[in-house]
Amino acid sequence: xxxxxxxxxxxxxxxxxxxxxxxxxxxxxxxxxxxxxxxxxxxxxxxxxxxxxxxxxxxxxxxxxxxxxxxxxxxxxxxxxxxxxxxxxxxxxxxxxxxxxxxxxxxxxxxxxxx
Amino acid sequence: xxxxxxxxxxxxxxxxxxxxxxxxxxxxxxxxxxxxxxxxxxxxxxxxxxxxxxxxxxxxxxxxxxxxxxxxxxxxxxxxxxxxxxxxxxxxxxxxxxxxxxxxxxxxxxxxxxxxxxxxxxxxxxxxxxxxxxxxxxxxxxxxxxxxxxxxxxxxxxxxxxxxxxxxxxxxxxxxxxxxxxxxxxxxxxxxxxxxxxxxxxxxxxxxxxxxxxxxxxxxxxxxxxxxxxxxxxxxxxxxxxxxxxxxxxxxxxxxxxxxxxxxxxxxxxxxxxxxxxxxxxxxxxxxxxxxxxxxxxxxx
Numbered sequence: 001x002x003x004x005x006x007x008x009x010x011x012x013x014x015x016x017x018x019x020x021x022x023x024x025x026x027x028x029x030x031x032x033x034x035x036x037x038x039x040x041x042x043x044x045x046x047x048x049x050x051x052x053x054x055x056x057x058x059x060x061x062x063x064x065x066x067x068x069x070x071x072x073x074x075x076x077x078x079x080x081x082x083x084x085x086x087x088x089x090x091x092x093x094x095x096x097x098x099x100x101x102x103x104x105x106x107x108x109x110x111x112x113x114x115x
Numbered sequence: 116x117x118x119x120x121x122x123x124x125x126x127x128x129x130x131x132x133x134x135x136x137x138x139x140x141x142x143x144x145x146x147x148x149x150x151x152x153x154x155x156x157x158x159x160x161x162x163x164x165x166x167x168x169x170x171x172x173x174x175x176x177x178x179x180x181x182x183x184x185x186x187x188x189x190x191x192x193x194x195x196x197x198x199x200x201x202x203x204x205x206x207x208x209x210x211x212x213x214x215x216x217x218x219x220x221x222x223x224x225x226x227x228x229x230x231x232x233x234x235x236x237x238x239x240x241x242x243x244x245x246x247x248x249x250x251x252x253x254x255x256x257x258x259x260x261x262x263x264x265x266x267x268x269x270x271x272x273x274x275x276x277x278x279x280x281x282x283x284x285x286x287x288x289x290x291x292x293x294x295x296x297x298x299x300x301x302x303x304x305x306x307x308x309x310x311x312x313x314x315x316x317x318x319x320x321x322x323x324x325x326x327x328x329x330x331x332x333x334x335x336x337x338x339x340x341x342x343x344x345x346x347x348x349x350x351x352x353x354x355x356x357x358x359x360x361x362x363x364x365x366x367x368x369x370x371x372x373x374x375x376x377x378x379x380x381x382x383x384x385x386x387x388x389x390x391x392x393x394x395x396x397x398x399x400x401x402x403x404x405x406x407x408x409x410x411x412x413x414x415x416x
Binding site: 035039047 | 144145146147151152153154166167168187188190236237238239241242243245246247250251319320341
């Protein structure tokens with residue numbers, strides 16, 4: 001079931017998320033809601049999708065039971081701001097962020113962790 | 116050329132492109148500006164209630180449907196606003212030229228700029244109650260500010276938090292009387308007046324804050340699980356200083372036709388000197404600026 005209205009592909013199940021990070025070297029997943037802190041991150045990801053074909057960009061609904069795998073990830077312990085954004089490199093969590101991020105912060109993380 | 120893609124910039128884009136001007140919107144942020152930060156808009160005439168991002172989406176589609184080009188998340192490194200041809204250069208080297216420019220850069224939420232801020236953003240410090248309130252179920256919270264947003268959001272946060280302390284620098288609130296009254300009536304809200312936060316403290320997550328009483332200068336600590344900051348917005352006008360006339364509050368000075376002191380350069384929205392900052396006033400400013408710019412360009416032709 002889809003919860004988000006964005007132009008990036010929404011992952012609907014934990015199984016699908018696992019398959020994506022297993023099959024792709026560089027994956028960025030923004031786990032959030034249709035809220036003011038999350039929408040800017042989705043829009044930046046939409047723009048980066050064209051510029052960075054080496055990275056796969058996805059969203060996941062924070063309120064879906066299936067996103068527990070992100071909500072409860074040890075790397076996200078202590079996070080109290082949406083969205084939770086995950087950067088996966090070769091199937092492993094390379095970087096996580098909490099709350100809104102701007103273009104510069106996101107591209108810096110992509111350059112540093114998913115290059 | 117319109118610099119900014121909030122309510123003012125998008126409205127200007129709709130009017131200028133519908134007026135058959137070749138129109139480009141460049142924005143250093145995302146489309147929608149502060150509208151995106153608004154969960155629900157209930158006082159936009161003609162629309163009963165609408166999510167902020169939904170109104171943005173409609174405005175963006177309207178502008179595009181009239182032929183307006185929108186480029187967001189760009190970094191502008193050079194502005195040339197004087198002269199017949201206005202010019203901006205992007206970080207990637209692209210240069211855009213126009214006969215007229217509308218400045219609509221909007222504003223950004225003010226932060227307190229005190230120790231611990233960067234460390235605890237998203238780990239106890241928040242600027243959006245709608246987004247993050249449910250992380251603070253049965254927790255103690257502090258709300259900083261004394262305007263409508265602070266008072267209204269403090270009341271909203273009591274639906275989640277066990278207690279909310281409002282910390283405000285003055286001995287009175289700037290919010291509308293009904294918002295103040297509602298907060299005062301709420302048994303979960305207490306007030307610390309004439310005080311300011313001096314530091315955020317914790318270990319991994321926020322645990323307490325340091326508060327200074329501005330009257331007595333006494334500094335105390337208050338344990339808390341979260342701080343929500345609502346202390347207004349700062350105009351994004353630093354890039355235009357020395358070019359257009361800006362007042363002591365960093366707002367662009369315009370006349371009733373939204374003209375700045377530079378011929379062919381107009382300004383609109385939250386970045387201009389004015390009393391009320393609403394989506395409706397930004398839409399109005401953007402409309403006037405676009406019509407004035409159209410008149411300016413046509414006169415030059």
